Amino acid sequence: xxxxxxxxxxxxxxxxxxxxxxxxxxxxxxxxxxxxxxxxxxxxxxxxxxxxxxxxxxxxxxxxxxxxxxxxxxxxxxxxxxxxxxxxxxxxxxxx
Amino acid sequence: xxxxxxxxxxxxxxxxxxxxxxxxxxxxxxxxxxxxxxxxxxxxxxxxxxxxxxxxxxxxxxxxxxxxxxxxxxxxxxxxxxxxxxxxxxxxxxxxxxxxxxxxxxxxxxxxxxxxxxxxxxxxxxxxxxxxxxxxxxxxxxxxxxxxxxxxxxxxxxxxxxxxxxxxxxxxxxxxxxxxxxxxxxxxxxxxxxxxxxxxxxxxxxxxxxxxxxxxxxxxxxxxxxxxxxxxxxxxxxxxxxxxxxxxxxxxxxxxxxxxxxxxxxxxxxxxxxxxxxxxxxxxxxxxxxxxxxxxxxxxxxxxxxxxxxxxxxxxxxxxxxxxxxxxxxxxxxxxxxxxxxxxxxxxxxxxxxxxxxxxxxxxxxxxxxxxxxxxxxxxxxxxxxxxxxxxxxxxxxxxxxxxxxxxxxxxxxxxxxxxxxxxxxxxxxxxxxxxxxx
Numbered sequence: 001x002x003x004x005x006x007x008x009x010x011x012x013x014x015x016x017x018x019x020x021x022x023x024x025x026x027x028x029x030x031x032x033x034x035x036x037x038x039x040x041x042x043x044x045x046x047x048x049x050x051x052x053x054x055x056x057x058x059x060x061x062x063x064x065x066x067x068x069x070x071x072x073x074x075x076x077x078x079x080x081x082x083x084x085x086x087x088x089x090x091x092x093x094x095x096x
Numbered sequence: 097x098x099x100x101x102x103x104x105x106x107x108x109x110x111x112x113x114x115x116x117x118x119x120x121x122x123x124x125x126x127x128x129x130x131x132x133x134x135x136x137x138x139x140x141x142x143x144x145x146x147x148x149x150x151x152x153x154x155x156x157x158x159x160x161x162x163x164x165x166x167x168x169x170x171x172x173x174x175x176x177x178x179x180x181x182x183x184x185x186x187x188x189x190x191x192x193x194x195x196x197x198x199x200x201x202x203x204x205x206x207x208x209x210x211x212x213x214x215x216x217x218x219x220x221x222x223x224x225x226x227x228x229x230x231x232x233x234x235x236x237x238x239x240x241x242x243x244x245x246x247x248x249x250x251x252x253x254x255x256x257x258x259x260x261x262x263x264x265x266x267x268x269x270x271x272x273x274x275x276x277x278x279x280x281x282x283x284x285x286x287x288x289x290x291x292x293x294x295x296x297x298x299x300x301x302x303x304x305x306x307x308x309x310x311x312x313x314x315x316x317x318x319x320x321x322x323x324x325x326x327x328x329x330x331x332x333x334x335x336x337x338x339x340x341x342x343x344x345x346x347x348x349x350x351x352x353x354x355x356x357x358x359x360x361x362x363x364x365x366x367x368x369x370x371x372x373x374x375x376x377x378x379x380x381x382x383x384x385x386x387x388x389x390x391x392x393x394x395x396x397x398x399x400x401x402x403x404x405x406x407x408x409x410x411x412x413x414x415x416x417x418x419x420x421x422x423x424x425x426x427x428x429x430x431x432x433x434x435x436x437x438x439x440x441x442x443x444x445x446x447x448x449x450x451x452x453x454x455x456x457x458x459x460x461x462x463x464x465x466x467x468x469x470x471x472x473x474x475x476x477x478x479x480x481x482x483x484x485x486x487x488x489x490x491x492x493x494x495x496x497x498x499x500x501x502x503x504x505x506x507x508x509x510x511x512x513x514x515x516x517x518x519x520x521x522x523x524x525x526x527x528x529x530x531x532x533x534x535x
Binding site for chain 2: 021022027031034035038041042045046050053058059065067080081082092094096
């Protein structure tokens with residue numbers, strides 16, 4: 001059996017931080033309880049013997065597809081949907 | 097001649113009554129090309145990109161996004177003479193079973209407006225049920241988002257084999273599960289649209305390299321066909337629904353098919369496996385929404401962590417946040433093996449169940465949903481895990497990427513019940529054939 005860690009406020013804050021989501025106190029409280037219920041229900045997977053079973057990343061076996069590495073011209077205006085731009089560049093928030 | 101103005105007026109009236117659309121254009125773009133879809137209006141689920149027409153995937157975080165290109169399936173529709181009617185309502189990014197997790201309007205079931213159209217392609221099923229002009233919907237399923245709404249609205253929903261239709265231009269939910277498909281009034285309608293949109297596309301490396309097919313040329317007689325009835329698919333299903341579905345199976349028997357019960361032992365594990373895989377993939381896909389290149393923008397304030405977190409927290413709805421958190425958790429160091437990898441291995445077992453069954457049967461028949469379309473007040477009372485459980489009958493075939501079709505089988509208390517027919521990979525014609533005679 002897998003040793004599952006209990007979902008608590010601290011873990012949820014760590015996860016939401018990783019996911020770049022700022023949750024309100026109410027959201028944290030609500031999600032902690034809901035995620036606990038969900039994870040509890042998902043533990044049934046332990047009942048399935050998956051020793052020597054390969055994971056299926058896709059429904060059917062899919063092989064890599066390669067193409068020649070040559071430049072193609074796109075006529076899209078990549079900046080058409082942004083409000084944050086300067087010249088030919090996207091403008092982002094401060095990194096440092 | 098197609099009366100575009102009249103069709104748009106009708107769509108607007110439908111919008112007022114039932115809200116199937118997120119976007120309706122000011123004027124319909126006429127199409128003079130002669131083809132199999134000439135004169136047919138095609139509604140497009142809002143997670144499929146349409147050049148020049150706002151595409152939001154039902155999320156506030158993509159509000160205002162005007163794609164500079166169209167999805168391959170949309171391009172193919174235009175080449176075949178079809179015209180785009182509008183963008184249909186959906187649960188945000190496809191995250192839902194009832195089309196209530198919507199940043200814009202919630203589509204209402206035309207048969208009873210206090211009830212759901214099903215999700216996540218709820219708008220697609222809604223307009224399909226109401227349209228009295230030639231129309232077929234481009235929809236999409238990750239875990240049942242075509243079958244469920246078809247079942248709840250008494251329409252026909254076809255989910256093709258994974259890879260049959262190019263996903264280029266589809267706003268990803270879960271790449272290994274997403275499939276573009278069709279919702280129509282008849283089996284012929286969905287077969288026709290699939291014939292147009294299927295085929296290999298070099299822009300989608302998971303699209304299958306197969307010659308195009310005319311799916312409307314399915315067989316007419318089901319004499320001698322073997323139908324498997326998976327017993328696990330009747331557990332917990334409303335008794336009246338079970339009765340309607342068995343009547344449909346008996347009808348198929350009277351038309352010359354034979355049926356036999358079969359067991360798919362990993363069925364009950366498909367739900368957790370599906371959700372873990374789906375949210376894991378979703379949480380990585382949704383990482384790209386950061387308020388920089390498209391969609392929701394805010395004033396550039398704070399460092400990148402603060403800015404991204406602020407935009408994302410304002411732009412995503414509650415269910416999207418829940419799934420991002422769940423998916424991030426399932427992939428985190430220390431949990432990945434217990435959840436994500438385990439779920440992928442269980443998926444293998446689910447696929448093996450189906451492969452075994454299809455050695456003996458041409459199609460599998462089951463109810464599409466365990467309930468008829470629920471009322472909105474009933475949906476409100478469900479907890480997230482109770483809502484997820486509603487997908488119990490549709491997630492397994494979606495995990496396996498096999499083709500499936502939901503066709504109306506009858507009614508319970510005046511509400512439609514769907515018969516779900518599932519086939520082996522690439523056996524669309526078989527399920528279309530059985531679906532056609534069943535209805």
